[in-house]
Amino acid sequence: MEITVAQAIIKFLQEEGVEVIFGYPGGAVIGFYDALYESSLRHVLVRHEQGAAHAADGYARASGKVGVCVATSGPGATNLVTGLATAFMDSSPIIAITGQVRTSVLGKDSFQEADITGITMPITKHNYLVKDPDQVLTIFKEAFYIATTGRKGPVLIDIPADVFMAKINYSYPSNINLPGYKPTYEPHPLQIKKAVNLLKSAERPVILAGGGVISSFASSELIELAEKINTPVVTTLMGKGAIPEDHYLYCGFIGMHGAAYANFTINNSDLIIAIGVRFSDRSTGRVDTFAPNAKIIHIDIDPAEIGKNVIPYVPIVADAKLALQRLKEEVESKDNSKWLEQIREWKEKYPLKYKNQEGVIKPQYVIEKIYEITKGSAIVVTEVGQNQMWAAQFYKVKYPRQFITSGGLGTMGFGLPAAIGAQIANPDKLVIDIAGDGSIQMNIQELATAVTQRLPIKIFILNNACLGMVRQWQELFYKKRYSCTLFDFSPDFEKLAAAYGAYGRRVEDPSEVEDAIYWALEKNDAPVIVDFKVIREENVFPMVPAGGSIDKMMID
Amino acid sequence: MKHTLSLLVENKPGVLARIAGLFSRRGYNIESLAVNTTESPDISHITLVVDGDERVLEQITKQLYKLIVVLKVNDFTNFPVVERELALIRVSSDSNNRRAIIDLVEIFRASIVDVSEKELIIEITGDSDKINAFIKNLEPYGIKEMVRTGRIVMPRGMRLNSK
Numbered sequence: 001m002e003i004t005v006a007q008a009i010i011k012f013l014q015e016e017g018v019e020v021i022f023g024y025p026g027g028a029v030i031g032f033y034d035a036l037y038e039s040s041l042r043h044v045l046v047r048h049e050q051g052a053a054h055a056a057d058g059y060a061r062a063s064g065k066v067g068v069c070v071a072t073s074g075p076g077a078t079n080l081v082t083g084l085a086t087a088f089m090d091s092s093p094i095i096a097i098t099g100q101v102r103t104s105v106l107g108k109d110s111f112q113e114a115d116i117t118g119i120t121m122p123i124t125k126h127n128y129l130v131k132d133p134d135q136v137l138t139i140f141k142e143a144f145y146i147a148t149t150g151r152k153g154p155v156l157i158d159i160p161a162d163v164f165m166a167k168i169n170y171s172y173p174s175n176i177n178l179p180g181y182k183p184t185y186e187p188h189p190l191q192i193k194k195a196v197n198l199l200k201s202a203e204r205p206v207i208l209a210g211g212g213v214i215s216s217f218a219s220s221e222l223i224e225l226a227e228k229i230n231t232p233v234v235t236t237l238m239g240k241g242a243i244p245e246d247h248y249l250y251c252g253f254i255g256m257h258g259a260a261y262a263n264f265t266i267n268n269s270d271l272i273i274a275i276g277v278r279f280s281d282r283s284t285g286r287v288d289t290f291a292p293n294a295k296i297i298h299i300d301i302d303p304a305e306i307g308k309n310v311i312p313y314v315p316i317v318a319d320a321k322l323a324l325q326r327l328k329e330e331v332e333s334k335d336n337s338k339w340l341e342q343i344r345e346w347k348e349k350y351p352l353k354y355k356n357q358e359g360v361i362k363p364q365y366v367i368e369k370i371y372e373i374t375k376g377s378a379i380v381v382t383e384v385g386q387n388q389m390w391a392a393q394f395y396k397v398k399y400p401r402q403f404i405t406s407g408g409l410g411t412m413g414f415g416l417p418a419a420i421g422a423q424i425a426n427p428d429k430l431v432i433d434i435a436g437d438g439s440i441q442m443n444i445q446e447l448a449t450a451v452t453q454r455l456p457i458k459i460f461i462l463n464n465a466c467l468g469m470v471r472q473w474q475e476l477f478y479k480k481r482y483s484c485t486l487f488d489f490s491p492d493f494e495k496l497a498a499a500y501g502a503y504g505r506r507v508e509d510p511s512e513v514e515d516a517i518y519w520a521l522e523k524n525d526a527p528v529i530v531d532f533k534v535i536r537e538e539n540v541f542p543m544v545p546a547g548g549s550i551d552k553m554m555i556d
Numbered sequence: 557m558k559h560t561l562s563l564l565v566e567n568k569p570g571v572l573a574r575i576a577g578l579f580s581r582r583g584y585n586i587e588s589l590a591v592n593t594t595e596s597p598d599i600s601h602i603t604l605v606v607d608g609d610e611r612v613l614e615q616i617t618k619q620l621y622k623l624i625v626v627l628k629v630n631d632f633t634n635f636p637v638v639e640r641e642l643a644l645i646r647v648s649s650d651s652n653n654r655r656a657i658i659d660l661v662e663i664f665r666a667s668i669v670d671v672s673e674k675e676l677i678i679e680i681t682g683d684s685d686k687i688n689a690f691i692k693n694l695e696p697y698g699i700k701e702m703v704r705t706g707r708i709v710m711p712r713g714m715r716l717n718s719k
Contacts (some may be wrong), residue, residue, distance in 0.1 A: 026686045117570065121577050126624045129569070146624060180566060304618035307611070 006035035009097070012140050014041055015172050020059065020424055021097075022052040026072020028114060030100025031164035044424065044453060047445040051417040052085020054443070056094045058414075058421025060087070060488025062379060064217065067094040067421060073101055074112030076507050077158070080120065082411060084154045085123040090238060091215055093152040095143055096124075100160040103131055117158050125153030133166035141173040150183030151302040152215055183301060183399025187318035187326050194314045195273070195297045196330045201269035202295075204339045205231045208254070211407070212276015212300060212320045213236030214400040219243065221324035222275070229334040231273070232343055234262045236283045237392055239276070239406040245376075245396035250381050255283040256544045257389040260350035260553055261514075263544070265343050267291050267551040273327075275299045276320045276489070279309040280408065285550035299323045299399055301535040322331045339554055350555065352393045354538075361510045363387070363462040363534040367394035368462060370432065373517045378430040378458075379404065379422050383415035383439030386468035389540045391434040416459065420446060423455045428459070430521070437463040437490055437531075447500045450527040457527045458520045463538045465490055469497050472539045476554070486536075491532035503528040558587065559613050560637070560709050563602040563620065564628040567593065571625045575602065578623065584608065584616055590706030596687060599627065603708045634693075637709040639683045644669070645691065648698035650677045657697060664690045683707075 003011070009032065010525040013021065020042040025033045036043055041216055049071040056067030067087075071080050077098040087094045101110040117129045126146050128139050136159070143155040168536050199205060219242050226233050226243065232251045233243050237258075243250050252262030263285075266272065272294045276282070279298075284290040287310060298305075298312035299320060306315040354364040367390050370378075380395050381404040382388040388405055397403045404422055406414040417434040433440075440461055450457050471485040497504025503523050507516045507530060520528040542553040565571050565638050570715065572591060579586050587604035606616060614700075620626050649657050661668055666680035668712060684707065690701065 118573065121570075121574055122581050181624045186689060249672055302622070304615065306618075308615060 001169070003170055004031065004035060004164065005136050005166050005168055006032045006164040008137060008168055008170045009140065010035050010039045010041050011170055012137055012172065013068065016144055017481070018066065020044060021070055022046055022055040022059070022421065023069040023070030024049050024052055024072070024076060026076045026099060027162045028073035028101060029076075029164070031161060032070065032097070032099065046417065046422070048443065048450045049079035050083050050413070051420070051443055051446040053080045053094070053096065054086065054411075054414050054417035055421035055449075056096075057083060057087045057092045058109050058381060058404055058418030059425045060092045060094055060421070061418070062400065062401050063350050063425035064143060065425070067092070068097070069094060070097045071110065072099045074114045074244035076112075077116035078114050080541065081119060081123065084120055084156065086406050086409045086411045086414060087154040088123045088125070090211060090406065091152045092154070093147040094154045095147055096154060096156040098156060098158045099164070100129065102162040103160045104162070106160060110374060113506055116156065120156050123154070124156050127156040127158065129158045129264070130163055131160065133163050136163070136175070137170070137173045142176050142178060145178070146181060150181070184303070185301070185319040185322055186318045187299070187316045188321040189326075191314055191316045192323070193327045193331060195316065195327060198271055198295055198314060198535070199229065199273070199331055199334070200299060204269045205271040205273065205334075205336065206251075206265055206269040207231055207233045208236070208237040208266060208272050208274040208277055209233055209239040209242040210275065210277030213239055213242040215276065216301070216320040217400070218276070218321035218324050219322055219400045221328065223247065225328040225331070228328055229331050230336045230340070231334065232265055232336075234266055235241060235253075236277050236280070236407075237405065240392060240403045241397045241400045243510070244398045246398070253392060254550065256285065256546070257542065258550075259352050259393070259395065260542045260555060261343060263348035263542070263550045263553060264346045264350070266294075268451055269294045272296045273299070274312075274322065276301075278305045281299045281309075284309065285544045289549035331411050332418065337476050353556075356510075356534075357535070359510070360535045361507065361513060361532055362392050363390050363464065363532070363538055365510065366460065366462060366513055366532050366534065367391055369513050371395045373514065373521065374432070376432060378432045379426060381415050381419040381422055381431065381433045383406070383433070383435045384410045384412045385436050385439060386464070386472065386538075386540050387434050387436040387462045389469075390462065395434070398422065412439040412533045415439060416443050416450070416457075417446045419459075420450050422454070423457050424453070424472075432458045432460060433454075435459055435461045436468060437461055437465060437487065438467045441491070444496070446484045446508065447497070447502055447527060451501045454525055455527060456524045458528060461493060461529060461531045462534050463490065463493070464534050464538065466536055468538075469540070475539070475544065476543075490544060493529050497527075497529040502526050503527070504531070505524060506531045506533065508533045522532050557609065557633070558607050559631055559633040560707060561604045561606060561616070562630040562632055562709060563604065563626060564594070565600050565602055566627065566643070567598050567600040568625055569680040572602070574623050575620070578619055579606075579616075582615070582619060584612065588706040590708045591613060592708070603706060605707055608661065625662045632709050632711060636712045639707060639710060640681055641684055641687055641705055641707050642679065642681045642703060643648055643687050643691070644706040645678045645680070645694060645699055646701040647676055647678060647694050648674060648700060650674060654698055657694070660690070660693050666690060
């Protein structure tokens with residue numbers, strides 16, 4: 001039986017196991033939305049296409065499944081761009097479906113036309129412009145395969161309006177033929193042997209776990225390996241959650257605002273087993289002084305990451321889970337007690353800390369209280385900036401996919417829509433968006449989405465009335481010339497919440513902090529905003545100045 | 557150091573844009589480019605000349621392989637290859653110097669493909685050095701226009717690798 005391409009896509013999505021899509025209609029996708037009208041596929045109507053992309057991304061990160069978003073041609077498609085770039089930088093599997101102008105007017109600068117495949121080429125793993133209706137299903141199958149295998153990432157499919165309406169025979173495409181795409185999963189046995197031998201002679205080994213460990217569901221393999229060789233584990237920001245933070249071998253996350261003891265651990269190590277990391281500049285600081293005495297075993301599924309930023313001693317192209325399993329099978333147990341003792345001393349001497357002050361709310365205090373009251377079990381989504389770093393430092397997570405943040409691109413405005421995706425993926429879990437007063441205003445319109453979907457997301461704004469991270473840089477490196485970072489206006493977030501039909505509350509006194517958190521946690525039928533008026537001048541420490549060596553931190 | 561890369565890619569729309577975009581956004585420079593069909597209609601052939609040390613080249617190769625449309629990347633830099641470029645050169649010429657130019661054309665085994673009162677169009681194929689040498693010899697007569705293809709290469713049948 002012949003059905004329209006639009007109907008076929010929806011049928012395919014359901015057969016592929018997609019339960020929800022995030023989108024926003026428009027002229028070029030009317031055909032798709034018409035087919036959706038009579039389908040059982042859940043559609044979440046966002047209020048801005050950027051929100052759809054971030055929500056799909058948050059859904060993917062929280063669930064490990066593919067996130068799907070839909071937008072119309074032209075401005076709808078270009079509004080997805082930041083979301084795609086965010087997902088691309090953090091290797092998050094999402095499928096973006098965009099409408100395009102009719103094939104007969106393609107390339108003529110038609111109304112709402114944008115060359116979205118051209119625009120998104122550098123920020124997608126792959127993209128397609130579908131002109132032949134008979135190719136649609138094959139392309140969708142390929143797109144899902146590409147997005148979810150190897151190093152995961154976003155794939156965009158651009159479909160002209162007339163193609164949506166063309167009739168095709170539906171059959172689920174079971175074969176894919178991608179001769180140019182063959183990810184390597186199994187580690188090479190010789191490389192594993194080399195790694196095992198290096199480990200034997202190492203005196204100060206450390207495991208560096210990144211987002212790849214979470215992406216490949218390799219957390220338990222990581223912990224088993226670490227325990228077998230009694231080796232400390234540090235993570236990158238994206239690796240947070242790969243190992244429970246109360247685990248005896250966990251030693252913090254490294255980098256610009258990482259724990260001092262984490263940076264000391266990695267920089268004084270003589271062997272780094274790096275898994276699913278890309279040695280980003282925010283993690284390594286100055287590369288030529290990064291872990292100067294360490295040999296690096298670099299395990300990553302993306303061959304292009306190996307040797308890109310640091311030169312490894314043993315490169316291993318493989319899936320994190322398989323590589324960790326092989327390593328665990330072959331390594332011998334190890335006694336690192338002297339090394340662990342040294343790290344314990346660093347932990348004691350240089351803990352993450354802040355000073356409470358009479359009568360003012362410290363942002364770190366707010367996070368600590370949220371952590372205590374939620375017993376460390378909430379899914380924490382963050383915005384970007386100081387709020388993100390304080391959340392990373394003071395909210396200790398227990399399991400993978402519990403900490404969701406825009407690491408690579410550093411996208412302000414990511415938190416709220418990503419929290420929507422995370423909450424939809426986990427309807428029974430507590431989802432918190434740690435926000436700043438700057439970031440939250442970048443996608444505040446998604447509050448409407450959260451309200452209409454009755455999502456009880458807790459939005460905790462650390463409101464310091466400024467763009468805190470840039471303000472901090474200006475204070476420290478630009479002679480306190482606070483150019484355009486101090487807000488002299490802030491919306492009344494309490495009223496703003498009310499206007500949207502959400503719960504809102506402002507907190508100005510430290511003594512109210514706990515009560516406000518309990519109050520927020522009680523609400524379960526709508527989102528909650530708690531606007532914590534925190535001290536403006538608080539800085540994130542430790543801090544490695546940009547381009548500096550990661551063991552040369554400003555501690556406070 | 558200059559490297560000659562030979563790529564097999566899927567013959568699909570936008571392939572060249574993907575490759576060119578990759579080079580520009582990662583800061584690599586393409587010095588020469590030739591794109592052709594192959595004996596298979598689904599596969600195109602791209603020959604690129606790029607400048608960079610071993611590490612840069614390794615990154616370029618790996619990044620190219622990340623493109624779904626790229627099937628094979630060969631670095632023919634240290635391989636015995638047949639290397640060819642083609643150039644069309646419009647050179648000023650009148651009855652006084654025509655003979656001298658024809659002599660040059662014969663020495664370089666080029667050919668004259670168009671003649672008019674005041675100019676000639678010469679076609680030459682060969683490796684870069686030969687074409688550069690020919691151009692240098694023609695310069696005194698006045699080159700008015702020149703069009704040159706990118707380099708194409710093919711590995712030789714007898715791979716006389718010294719190693």
